[in-house]
Amino acid sequence: MAQELIAHGARKVYVYDDPKFEHYNTTAFTKALVHFFNEVKPNVYLVGATNIGRDLGPRVANSLQTGLTADCTNLFVDDDGKTIVWTRPALGGNIMAEIVCRNNRPQMGTVRPNVFKKPEADANAKGEVIDMHVDLTEADFLTKFVELIKLGGGGVKIEEADVIVSGGRGMNSADPFNGMLKELADVLGGAVGASRAAVDAGWIDALHQVGQTGKTVGPKIYIACGISGAIQHLAGMSGSDCVIAINKDEDAPIFQVADFGIVGDAFEIVPKLTAAIKAAKGM
Numbered sequence: 001m002a003q004e005l006i007a008h009g010a011r012k013v014y015v016y017d018d019p020k021f022e023h024y025n026t027t028a029f030t031k032a033l034v035h036f037f038n039e040v041k042p043n044v045y046l047v048g049a050t051n052i053g054r055d056l057g058p059r060v061a062n063s064l065q066t067g068l069t070a071d072c073t074n075l076f077v078d079d080d081g082k083t084i085v086w087t088r089p090a091l092g093g094n095i096m097a098e099i100v101c102r103n104n105r106p107q108m109g110t111v112r113p114n115v116f117k118k119p120e121a122d123a124n125a126k127g128e129v130i131d132m133h134v135d136l137t138e139a140d141f142l143t144k145f146v147e148l149i150k151l152g153g154g155g156v157k158i159e160e161a162d163v164i165v166s167g168g169r170g171m172n173s174a175d176p177f178n179g180m181l182k183e184l185a186d187v188l189g190g191a192v193g194a195s196r197a198a199v200d201a202g203w204i205d206a207l208h209q210v211g212q213t214g215k216t217v218g219p220k221i222y223i224a225c226g227i228s229g230a231i232q233h234l235a236g237m238s239g240s241d242c243v244i245a246i247n248k249d250e251d252a253p254i255f256q257v258a259d260f261g262i263v264g265d266a267f268e269i270v271p272k273l274t275a276a277i278k279a280a281k282g283m
């Protein structure tokens with residue numbers, strides 16, 4: 001994958017190539033990264049706030065006795081040219097805290113997928129590939145990979161979808177998630193998302209939750225149906241290119257972030273929208 005990383009902007013890629021790394025393993029991967037930090041001594045370590053990154057980042061931070069700011073939504077370099085200012089929601093999402101790590105190195109942060117858009121690949125980009133090696137023994141693997149069981153049963157993942165049709169408490173039951181919302185998502189080649197209220201009600205699996213305690217998404221189109229627009233929900237979808245809100249309350253906060261708003265009953269509007277899109281597409 002080194003060339004792919006270079007095409008996307010990396011100038012140097014350090015490669016630990018060993019069949020033992022085929023499956024993620026917390027302790028073995030931590031050992032490799034600690035080796036890397038001790039050898040190369042970089043100033044900053046950014047890791048994706050994915051399931052693996054959330055497991056690996058704190059382990060490495062603890063091994064190196066440095067700090068880690070989890071789930072950053074923004075970051076920039078301070079005036080001194082070397083300190084990173086990490087921004088993340090705090091106090092239940094009511095404030096955005098700016099956090100710095102002045103005395104320990106590397107400065108570490110996890111950033112959710114889709115918070116930053118991936119740069120376009122440049123096939124002519126040049127970079128350096130540096131081979132690295134760390135000695136691993138049985139004792140470095142405290143757990144053993146047995147089997148991979150995929151959850152979620154197919155369909156488009158919301159993190160990767162270009163179009164997301166999301167439903168909230170206004171959907172009243174599980175039926176719209178398997179019915180009208182899914183039909184609209186299907187005609188647009190998208191995925192179904194949800195607010196936490198819908199997930200907590202048991203109408204849809206937590207894998208579909210958008211927001212501060214769910215997924216951060218950045219689709220081209222986000223259609224919010226019966227979602228009020230609480231700050232914790234907005235934290236997960238405000239990076240969408242175009243937001244369309246359908247809500248029967250004209251004062252719902254979601255309309256403040258919407259590019260297009262439809263005031264009305266989603267149970268009337270969504271099927272009409274699906275039919276109109278089908279007709280326009282000749283389906």
Ligand SMILES: Cc1cc2nc3c(=O)[nH]c(=O)nc-3n(C[C@H](O)[C@H](O)[C@H](O)COP(=O)(O)OP(=O)(O)OC[C@H]3O[C@@H](n4cnc5c(N)ncnc54)[C@H](O)[C@@H]3O)c2cc1C
Binds near residue numbers: 228
């Ligand atoms: C620490 C913390 C973390 C949280 N994390 C998340 C998170 O990750 N994601 C998240 O979503 N929330 C999260 N929440 C919860 C959040 O604060 C809100 O409670 C939640 O987003 C509300 O969901 P909702 O908009 O579906 O429901 P509501 O706020 O109840 O809104 C329902 C909306 O549906 C509209 N409506 C009703 N019927 C219809 C209809 N027929 N047609 C059209 N509109 C209709 C209503 O006008 C209303 O605006 C978190 C809260 C806390 C404290």
